[in-house]
Amino acid sequence: MERAPARLVLLPHAGGSVAALPWRARLPRAVAEGVVDLELPGHGRRFGAPFAPSLRALAAALAADIRAAVGDVPVLFQGHSMGALLAYEIARERCAQGGAVAGLVLSGRAAPRWPAARDAPPRHLCADAVLVDELRRLGGTPAEVLAAPDLMDLVLPVVRDDFRLVETYRWEPGPRLRVPAVVLGGRDDPATSPAALAAWGEVITGPLRVEHWPGGHFFPYPEPQRLADLIGHYAVAAPLPAGAHAG
Template identity: 40%
Template sequence: MNSTWFRRFGPAPESAPRLVCFPHAGGAASAFVPLSRALAGRADVLAVQYPGRQDRRLESPFESITGHADALAREIRPLTAAPYAFFGHSMGAVLAYETTRRLLASGSPAPGRLFLSGRGAPSPRPGVHDRLHGDDAVIAAVRRLGGTGNAVLDDPELLDMVLPALRADYGALGSYSWQESAPLPVPMTALVGDTDPVVPVARAAAWEEHTTGDFGLRVFPGGHFFLDDHTAAISALLSASLSASGARA
């Protein structure tokens, strides 16, 4: 395992299902500490650490979804010899999906399931909430989404540290254009908050059009970061789905 790209926040139980988690825009691997703890003993959670944040803050963040997904596919490919699944939240859902496309194109084994959280299905045109111009617009968008990370925006020193990653991530989302292709032969589960200000439930449900496999939609009370309030329920869903799919590390 490449320790530059992946973080474990607990022991890796032998023969436990493996779940690779992709953070949201501006987020870091530590966003999945609560989920990792909730799944302790039931899953081997690998959280992706993107360049440009926390202990990788001196590295340049990716400025395109395609470039980022290319790099992620290279890093994850050695992990695909054993069954695995992906969980991505918000921008992480796009990266999980695009990384899967690249893995399949290269002949690598597919993930047993994609869990796509807090993100609508992709389309050829960037979503209106992704097309932001300038730091003020990015900061306003992050405030609108809420989440525990909002306190960082009120600290000038911390804000200076996170702005480069936020700027790059939102720039990547704003320039992302889905290239039409056949639905993936990978089961998918979409998760969304019922009051998410940027992801209507119908857009989350539209992920069904991108798979030829089983599809499930789970709607939770809450906004964009509904995960923060439903860790136990989501961990139970993931554990049951991983066990049913037979994904084992």
């Protein structure tokens, strides 16, 4: 079977690992064989690696890793929550370097210019007990992990630093990305209102499609096959020319 024309980069939510994303195992074979073997520092098999100083610095480093791995082959980026923001910034970096971006599949994240609700204090500065309560509220961490102190001692520093990356991120003006994109949000996730998702059109010219799926912040997890099918569709679609920007 031939590999899909676009390589795929998967980017997880805060504290997550690419290997643990449930839709990865459900991708069409031609797409799965083109997944770029990428992991964030401090996550998964790179556990213990130094954390990045900022989300933009992390995006630049990952863009360089991707370019070394695939050269100018078109890349499709899929990211959830923090991963969606990181996918967007890596795509910006790749386009600026003349690399090809086949598209973006973004979920669980308001547009980068959308005003964020500020926590007081920010989550990355909260006490461990408060951070655990936040993870429980969001619903993306298995109950057995939350109930295991030894596991949480390993998980919390990673989650805390990921929250730092997101909460200290500031969007910087630049050309809009002229790439196809689909933006997904959970109907019960207050952070991804229709307006917050539509605002991605301020930074991506598209064609841009916005959809609301049933569920809260981690809405793709109960239906991983649905997201895998969507990713597969974009991975086999004809990519745009390399480095496409629009003013």
